[in-house]
Amino acid sequence: MQPTDQLVSKVPNHIVTSARPANASNGGRLADYNVAAWLHMPGVADLPVSLLITYRDGEKTREVPVDHGTVNAQSRILLSGIARLPFNQRIEDMQVKLRTAINLSRLVVEELFVQAVEPQESAARPVATSL
Numbered sequence: 001m002q003p004t005d006q007l008v009s010k011v012p013n014h015i016v017t018s019a020r021p022a023n024a025s026n027g028g029r030l031a032d033y034n035v036a037a038w039l040h041m042p043g044v045a046d047l048p049v050s051l052l053i054t055y056r057d058g059e060k061t062r063e064v065p066v067d068h069g070t071v072n073a074q075s076r077i078l079l080s081g082i083a084r085l086p087f088n089q090r091i092e093d094m095q096v097k098l099r100t101a102i103n104l105s106r107l108v109v110e111e112l113f114v115q116a117v118e119p120q121e122s123a124a125r126p127v128a129t130s131l
Helices: none
Strands: 004-010 029-040 048-057 060-070 076-087 091-100 108-116
Touching: 004 048, 004 108, 029 048, 029 091, 048 076, 076 091
Parallel strands: none
Antiparallel strands: 004 091, 029 076, 029 108, 048 060, 048 091, 060 076
16 A cells, blocks of 8 residues: 655745755755644544655755654644755755555644754844843
8 A cells, every 4th residue: 555645734935944054964955843743633543654844955856754653542643853854955845744554534733833943043142131
């Protein structure tokens, strides 16, 4: 049986471009994102699922796994992790997807969180204090 991917959400471009890229050992670049998804699949229990990020890098389509788990008896799951996206040109059309062994009749995204681990404007800026 072929696994199926279901779109959880497209990631807005301002979030995609907010990450500060790092140099990769292969000469490319890396961008890290914190990802968390609270999902509800009515009528489904004990189903193994995977959360992944797909994106375009120039002409290439890439995917990066985020987390794996099994839907609980209440048909819910929390999947979270850090997605490390390698790229050579630019990250475009970033999407959060859920991979399952069966087609889901319904997927409810109760909450979704995607944020750059290292934002462009560093949070480590000096803060003025008075003594």
